[in-house]
Amino acid sequence: MRIKSLGRRALFLMPPNKLHNRKYSKSGQNVAEVIHSFLTTTFAGYTCASGNIFGYYNSSESVEYDELREFRVAFKEDEARTKVPELQNFLATICADIGEECIYLECGEDAMLVYPD
Numbered sequence: 001m002r003i004k005s006l007g008r009r010a011l012f013l014m015p016p017n018k019l020h021n022r023k024y025s026k027s028g029q030n031v032a033e034v035i036h037s038f039l040t041t042t043f044a045g046y047t048c049a050s051g052n053i054f055g056y057y058n059s060s061e062s063v064e065y066d067e068l069r070e071f072r073v074a075f076k077e078d079e080a081r082t083k084v085p086e087l088q089n090f091l092a093t094i095c096a097d098i099g100e101e102c103i104y105l106e107c108g109e110d111a112m113l114v115y116p117d
Contacts, residue, residue, distance in 0.1 A: 006074035043073040
């Protein structure tokens with residue numbers, strides 16, 4: 001048997017209806033293609049899961065519901081420890097482009113919300 005460590009893991013959730021429809025992108029881009037390009041370039045690959053992924057959260061006025069697509073990456077952190085901040089900055093940019101308030105991100109055991117500002 002041989003086992004190869006892939007390092008740390010990160011996952012983030014995206015609304016699937018905004019991934020392929022350019023009308024949701026302020027810059028008019030296909031967000032799925034942008035995510036694909038970033039993840040394959042930065043992390044050398046990714047896994048995407050769709051199906052029965054949904055979430056509830058409290059907004060200022062009510063409980064909100066979202067159906068989501070999950071993206072996962074595994075990576076070995078470089079000495080400068082730039083992978084997580086690079087992913088956070090990328091998600092903040094996407095968040096602003098598609099008009100989301102924030103994007104849910106997990107890195108290892110840490111869970112966070114990434115805001116565009």
